[in-house]
Amino acid sequence: MKLTLPKIKLPTLRKVKVSLSLQITEKVLRILDLNQEKKPVFEPVEVIWEGKSDSEKINILKTYVDRYNLKGRDVISCLSVNDGLLKFYKYPVTMSQKDLQHAIDWAIKRELSMIKEGTLYDYYILEKSKESKNVIMLLTLAREEAINNLKKIVESAGMKLRILDYEVITVVNYGLYNKLSIPFSVLYVDYGYALLVTYSPINVSYFVIPWSYTEYLNKKDEQSLENFFAEVRNxxxxxxLSSIYIAGPILSEESLLTRVLENLPILGLLDIESIKPNFFIPYTLSIRGMEG
Structure with a gap:
């Protein structure tokens, strides 16, 4: 299935097929390269680099660029959920194309006027069913500084950032590529946060839950865990929400995962065969990039 949701435009963006994916956040670096059989070309890389400066991060990334001969390669990456926004708009299906475009342009202008820092954006109009009374527009907004910082790290290490997605879109794309029953929701739990994303033909929404499962493992703070359960349930x-799946590094923590499954209405695990669950985001990026 081809990408059906918006991507953030880059000045150098062109239509290419990219198998090499990077997930770069303040806390972690993940590198994954897939072959045509969708298997890792080399052992997927994960480095916890929280607290490192940009120059230190570049040097760390260069180490793996040299080790796996990645210099000059095109890369697909994504912005972390906190570095962007996804907006949802409905318009009457009876609007003319001219009036619809005018309404979209006005909405984008209004959104940008409320943001005081440099911002890049893109939008996508969802395909409508015959019964639909509305045209659905998804608008992706991203901090220009965050994009520039990510590009700086990638390009300073000798690679080219060709495709840039948004973390929310990446999670949804996994469900679309793997044909999960629609509507679906995915609870992605990484080391320091949880992201609950839901998708239907008429809506895309997401919720960020600032809960750290690694901190829980270190401190065994039961109240923190109960608060997490309560927030997700709310x-x-x-x-x-229904048809909720769980994904991310938390799948590797068997005892904690058992607690989650006992306390939350999880339908299934999004575990990727032969690849650690830590690489859920990079795997989805690589598949999206290989679609061209």
Missing amino acids: IVVIND
């Missing part, structure tokens, strides 16, 4: 009930 989101599920208020938004009437």
